[in-house]
Amino acid sequence: MDFGNLLTAMVTPFDANGEINFYETTKLVNYLLNNGTEGLVVAGTTGESPTLTTKEKIELFSHVVKIVDNRVPVIAGTGGNSTRSSIELTKEAENCGVDAVMLVAPYYNKPNQLGLYEHFKTIASETKLPVMLYNIPGRSVVKMSAETIIALSKIDNIVSVKEASGDLDLAATIIENTSEDFRVYSGDDGLTLPMLAIGGNGIISVASHIIGNEMQEMIHAFQKGDTKRAASIHRKLLPLINSLFAQPSPTPVKAALIQKEIRAGGVRLPLVPLTEAEELKLMKIITEFHL
Secondary structure, eight states, X not given: OOOOSEEEEOOOOBOTTSSBOXXXXXXXXXXXXXXXXXXXXXXXXXXXXXXXXXXXXXXXXXXXXXXXXXXXXXXXXXXXXXXHHHHHHHHHHHHHTOSXXXXXXXXXXXXXXXXXXXXXXXXXXXXXXXXXXXXXXXXXXXXXXXXXXXXXXXXXXXXXXXXXXXXXXXXXXXHHHSOTTSEEEESSGGGXXXXXXXXXXXXXXXXXXXXXXXXXXXXXXXXXXXXHHHHHHHHHHHXXXXXXXXXXXXHHHHHHGGGGTOOOOOOOTTSOOOOHHHHHHHXXXXXXXXX
């Protein structure tokens, strides 16, 4: 399944009481689809999935599917560190009409590579949906090896990986040893162009909330062979990308969305809002970028 080149790992808007704001979610979905996004990942890390209840995730999946109305693929974050619970949520997401699911590497319980393989294989066998793996050792502690991902890619409905280890050698090994229709995406905005350069398919982005069109411009320049222009755009975007990760994500991008007239609200504990100084610094960089 081709999910596109630029997918957004969407934030979950909250209201003043910390509940999901479905009105702003609708605005956000339409804004993203009008500004470079070719697919949405819902209730992933950027969507504050650890703090969402199962009921909230199901409501969010259903709402986003309805608003998207088949315009782009909707990928539901249904992974966790319990295989059984992940299967249950994956089945609920399938009933909501999502196009695929994303399964994060199990966190905290630290399985070995065989455990990782069996975890993903077992979940994939319980759904007809396409499955995207999510390798993010910075959050899950465990790092999926290239060999494990390559082995999993041979399962019919495991079709993609979001590679957020920051290890381009690992990504290159995966790309070299999987079929051409297995999609490898960067999970780090700053590595979008390097990932494309080694044969990756694109980015599952946080920064696209703010600079989706600019990132598409960079991707298109690379695809057309204008690597000099793509590199120039990459260098220009980096300071803003770095500022959006200067504090625990998605706190900065939620604050930045106010510039796009999207009121995404605050974050749920244990995350905390930006301090006044942090917010002023972020807004200064955003203003300078657009000037």
